[in-house]
Amino acid sequence: MGGGTVTSPQGFHAGATSAGIRKKAELSLDLGILFSEAPCAVAGVLTTSRIKSAPVMLCQERLARGQGMAIVANSGCANAYTGKQGLADACEMAKAAAFALGIDADDVFVASTGVTGKPLPLDIIKDGIRKIALSPDGGHEMARAIMTTDTVPKETAVNVRKDSVTFTIGGIAKGSGMIHPDMATMLAFLTTDAAVEPLFLRGALKRAADVSFNMVSVDGDTSPSDTVLLMANGLAKNEPISERSAIADIFERALTEVCVYLTKAIARDGEGATRLIEVKVEGAATVVDARLAARTIAGSSLVKAAVYGGDPNWGRIVAAAARSGAKIIESSLDLNIGKIGVLRSGNTLAFREADVAEVFKGSEVLVRLNLNLGTGSATAWGCDLTPEYVNINSQYMT
Amino acid sequence: MGGGTVTSPQGFHAGATSAGIRKKAELSLDLGILFSEAPCAVAGVLTTSRIKSAPVMLCQERLARGQGMAIVANSGCANAYTGKQGLADACEMAKAAAFALGIDADDVFVASTGVTGKPLPLDIIKDGIRKIALSPDGGHEMARAIMTTDTVPKETAVNVRKDSVTFTIGGIAKGSGMIHPDMATMLAFLTTDAAVEPLFLRGALKRAADVSFNMVSVDGDTSPSDTVLLMANGLAKNEPISERSAIADIFERALTEVCVYLTKAIARDGEGATRLIEVKVEGAATVVDARLAARTIAGSSLVKAAVYGGDPNWGRIVAAAARSGAKIIESSLDLNIGKIGVLRSGNTLAFREADVAEVFKGSEVLVRLNLNLGTGSATAWGCDLTPEYVNINSQYMT
Numbered sequence: 001m002g003g004g005t006v007t008s009p010q011g012f013h014a015g016a017t018s019a020g021i022r023k024k025a026e027l028s029l030d031l032g033i034l035f036s037e038a039p040c041a042v043a044g045v046l047t048t049s050r051i052k053s054a055p056v057m058l059c060q061e062r063l064a065r066g067q068g069m070a071i072v073a074n075s076g077c078a079n080a081y082t083g084k085q086g087l088a089d090a091c092e093m094a095k096a097a098a099f100a101l102g103i104d105a106d107d108v109f110v111a112s113t114g115v116t117g118k119p120l121p122l123d124i125i126k127d128g129i130r131k132i133a134l135s136p137d138g139g140h141e142m143a144r145a146i147m148t149t150d151t152v153p154k155e156t157a158v159n160v161r162k163d164s165v166t167f168t169i170g171g172i173a174k175g176s177g178m179i180h181p182d183m184a185t186m187l188a189f190l191t192t193d194a195a196v197e198p199l200f201l202r203g204a205l206k207r208a209a210d211v212s213f214n215m216v217s218v219d220g221d222t223s224p225s226d227t228v229l230l231m232a233n234g235l236a237k238n239e240p241i242s243e244r245s246a247i248a249d250i251f252e253r254a255l256t257e258v259c260v261y262l263t264k265a266i267a268r269d270g271e272g273a274t275r276l277i278e279v280k281v282e283g284a285a286t287v288v289d290a291r292l293a294a295r296t297i298a299g300s301s302l303v304k305a306a307v308y309g310g311d312p313n314w315g316r317i318v319a320a321a322a323r324s325g326a327k328i329i330e331s332s333l334d335l336n337i338g339k340i341g342v343l344r345s346g347n348t349l350a351f352r353e354a355d356v357a358e359v360f361k362g363s364e365v366l367v368r369l370n371l372n373l374g375t376g377s378a379t380a381w382g383c384d385l386t387p388e389y390v391n392i393n394s395q396y397m398t
Numbered sequence: 399m400g401g402g403t404v405t406s407p408q409g410f411h412a413g414a415t416s417a418g419i420r421k422k423a424e425l426s427l428d429l430g431i432l433f434s435e436a437p438c439a440v441a442g443v444l445t446t447s448r449i450k451s452a453p454v455m456l457c458q459e460r461l462a463r464g465q466g467m468a469i470v471a472n473s474g475c476a477n478a479y480t481g482k483q484g485l486a487d488a489c490e491m492a493k494a495a496a497f498a499l500g501i502d503a504d505d506v507f508v509a510s511t512g513v514t515g516k517p518l519p520l521d522i523i524k525d526g527i528r529k530i531a532l533s534p535d536g537g538h539e540m541a542r543a544i545m546t547t548d549t550v551p552k553e554t555a556v557n558v559r560k561d562s563v564t565f566t567i568g569g570i571a572k573g574s575g576m577i578h579p580d581m582a583t584m585l586a587f588l589t590t591d592a593a594v595e596p597l598f599l600r601g602a603l604k605r606a607a608d609v610s611f612n613m614v615s616v617d618g619d620t621s622p623s624d625t626v627l628l629m630a631n632g633l634a635k636n637e638p639i640s641e642r643s644a645i646a647d648i649f650e651r652a653l654t655e656v657c658v659y660l661t662k663a664i665a666r667d668g669e670g671a672t673r674l675i676e677v678k679v680e681g682a683a684t685v686v687d688a689r690l691a692a693r694t695i696a697g698s699s700l701v702k703a704a705v706y707g708g709d710p711n712w713g714r715i716v717a718a719a720a721r722s723g724a725k726i727i728e729s730s731l732d733l734n735i736g737k738i739g740v741l742r743s744g745n746t747l748a749f750r751e752a753d754v755a756e757v758f759k760g761s762e763v764l765v766r767l768n769l770n771l772g773t774g775s776a777t778a779w780g781c782d783l784t785p786e787y788v789n790i791n792s793q794y795m796t
Binding site: 314322394 | 745
C-alpha cells in the first residue's frame with residue numbers, strides 16, 4: 001500500500017493549480033479538481049458540527065441525490081461562518097467547475113479548507129479553475145492542493161482481484177492544520193472503478209469511516225468543514241456490488257484498508273506531531289464503550305504530552321479510560337504499552353519504567369488496554385502533543 | 399476577598415510539615431492536617447472518574463455519615479490505582495491522624511495528590527503526622543502542603559454579617575499539576591463556623607461547585623482524586639441554616655463567592671498558563687446547553703493556543719460551541735471578545751483584528767457568546783495553552 005492515489009482507479013482524472021488563495025500562492029497548489037469520465041454513485045460523511053461550512057451544506061444537498069462526476073476543492077479559505085453569501089459562493093464555485101468540465105453543476109461537489117470567517121475569493125477561484133489541466137496521473141497534485149499545515153501529501157490505492165472481478169480503490173486526504181492556522185479540518189476523497197449499488201456504497205463508507213476517520217484525534221476540535229466523499233464510477237464493469245454480493249466483504253475490507261491508511265497518515269502528520277499513537281481497547285462491555293475509551297485515551301492531552309516526553313506515566317492512560325464514560329473496573333484491567341506488560345487484573349506488574357519510556361520514544365506507540373468485561377473492541381489513532389503544536393496554533397500569519 | 403484562609407472561621411486549626419513524600423522534601427511542605435475543635439457537618443463533591451483513588455473511596459464512605467472533625471492531606475503520592483492495599487493505606491493514614499488528634503478515625507477525611515500507581519509511603523506519613531503542630535493561623539501552611547505544580551497557594555475567606563448573625567466561610571484549593579507531573583487533580587477544603595443543616599449544606603455545596611469547580615478546565619483530563627470538602631462546625635452559634643432560613647441565600651451566595659474565587663485562582667495558575675480565560679455563554683436554550691458550550695470553548699486546545707499567541711482567530715470559538723452539542727444557529731450568534739463586538743446575528747462586524755489580539759494579550763480574557771435562543775446562561779474558566787504546559791507534562795522527574 002502507499003503507491004497509488006485517487007486517480008489510480010480507471011477513468012478518474014485530476015489536476016491542480018496555484019490560484020493565489022493562500023498568501024504565498026506561488027509556492028503552493030491551492031485549488032484542484034477531481035473528475036470522473038463516467039457518472040458516479042457518490043456517498044459521503046460530513047462534519048457533526050452544528051454549524052457547517054457552506055461547502056458542507058452544498059455537499060449535504062448533493063449527497064441526498066447520491067450522484068456526481070467531480071469534486072472541486074481549495075485550501076486557504078474554508079468558506080465557513082460566511083452566512084448566505086458563503087452558500088452562494090460555494091454554488092458559484094461548483095458552477096465554474098461544471099462549466100470548465102462541460103457537466104451539470106449538480107454533479108459537482110465542493111470542499112474548502114483554510115481560514116474561517118472570511119469570504120471566498122471567488123474571482124481568484126474562477127480564474128484558477130480555468131487554468132487547471134486534468135490528467136489521469138493528477139491525483140498527486142490534487143493531494144497537494146488540499147494540504148494546509150500538512151507536511152506531506154496523503155494518498156494511497158489498493159487493487160483487488162477476486163475470481164473474474166478486478167477493481168481499484170484510491171484515496172487522498174488532508175489532516176490537521178492550515179496555513180492560516182485555524183482548525184484541523186479533515187478532507188478525504190475516495191474513488192473506485194468498481195460498480196457499487198448506492199445503498200451499499202453509503203453503508204460501506206459509513207462503517208469504514210467509523211473505524212478510521214471517526215477514530216482519529218489531533219486536538220479534539222471539530223471543524224465545520226470535515227468532508228469525506230467516495231465516488232464509484234463502475235468502469236470495472238463488474239456486477240454492481242450490493243450487500244448480498246459475494247465480494248461485498250472484500251470491497252468493504254479494501255475500502256476500510258484505504259481509510260485506515262489515510263487515517264494513520266493524518267495522525268502521524270498531526271500538527272507538530274513526532275509520533276503516531278495507536279490505542280486498542282479490547283474486552284469492553286460494548287463496542288460503544290470500546291470506542292469511547294480508545295478515543296478518550298488517544299485524545300488526552302496528558303497521555304499525548306507523556307508520549308512526547310517519553311514519560312512512562314501509565315496512570316494517565318487509566319485515568320483517561322476511567323473518565324471516558326465507558327464501564328471500567330480497576331481490578332479487571334490489563335494494560336500493555338508496546339510489548340511491556342504494565343497491569344494484569346489491575347495489579348502493577350514488575351516492569352522497568354525505562355522500557356516504557358523507550359516505547360514512547362518510538363515513531364509508533366501502541367497502547368493496548370483490555371477491560372475484560374465483554375467483547376467490544378476498537379482502535380483509535382492520535383499523535384503526541386508537542387510545544388510545536390502550540391507554536392503552530394498560536395500564530396496568525398498575516 | 400483574598401485575605402483570609404481555611405482557618406479564618408472560628409475553631410479551625412491547621413498545620414503542615416515536610417514529611418519527605420516528595421523527592422525534594424526539604425524544600426516543601428507535603429503533609430497537612432485541618433482540624434475543627436467542634437464536630438462538623440461535612441459535605442463533599444468527589445471525582446466523576448469511574449476509577450476513584452483510595453482516599454476518594456474513603457471520603458465517599460465518610461460522607462454518607464456526613465460528620466467529621468479533620469482532614470489529613472498529602473501531596474507527592476495520589477494513592478490511586480493502588481487497589482486494596484491503597485484503601486488499607488488510606489485507612490491507616492486516617493487512623494494515624496485520629497490518634498494524634500485524640501479523635502475517632504471515622505471523623506477523619508483523607509485526600510492525596512501526586513503520582514499515581516505507586517504505594518503510599520505510610521511510615522513517612524505516620525512520622526510526619528506526629529510532627530505537625532496545629533495553629534489557628536495554620537491555614538496558609540495547609541494551602542502550601544497540598545500544592546504540586548501550583549506556583550501559588552490558593553486561599554480566601556469571606557465574612558458575612560446579617561442582622562444578629564455573623565459567620566465566616568474560608569477555603570483553600572490546589573489546581574493543576576504535580577511535582578511528579580501526573581494529572582490536574584483538584585482539591586478544595588472549605589470551612590465555616592456557621593451552623594448549617596446537613597441537607598442544606600450538601601445542596602448548597604453541590605450548587606456552588608456546579609457553577610465554580612465544575613466549570614474549570616485546564617486540560618480536559620479528570621483525576622481519580624478530585625475532592626471538595628466543606629466542614630461546618632456551628633461555632634457562630636446561629637440558628638442552623640436550612641433551605642427555609644432567611645439567610646439561606648446569603649450563605650449560599652457567600653459560599654459560591656469563595657468557590658468561584660478559588661476556581662479562578664486554579665484556572666489562572668493552570669500548568670504553564672499565562673492568562674485566565676472567562677467564557678460567558680448567554681441566551682442558550684437551556685442551562686445545560688449553556689454549560690456545555692461554555693466548557694467546550696474554555697477547554698478547546700485551539701482557542702487556548704490562540705489566546706496564548708494573541709491570535710484573533712475567533713472562528714475557533716464558534717467552532718467549539720458548534721461541536722459542544724448545545725443547540726446553536728449561526729444566524730443568531732452574537733460574539734464579543736473583551737469589549738470588541740465580533741458577530742451580531744451571525745454577521746461579522748467591522749472590527750480591527752489587532753484589537754482582538756490586544757484583548758487576548760491581557761491577563762484576563764473575557765469571551766461572551768449569546769446564542770439568542772433562550773435564557774440559559776453559564777460561565778466557564780480556563781487558561782491559555784502554552785509550550786510550557788507541554789514541557790511540564792512531558793517530563794517524568796526521577
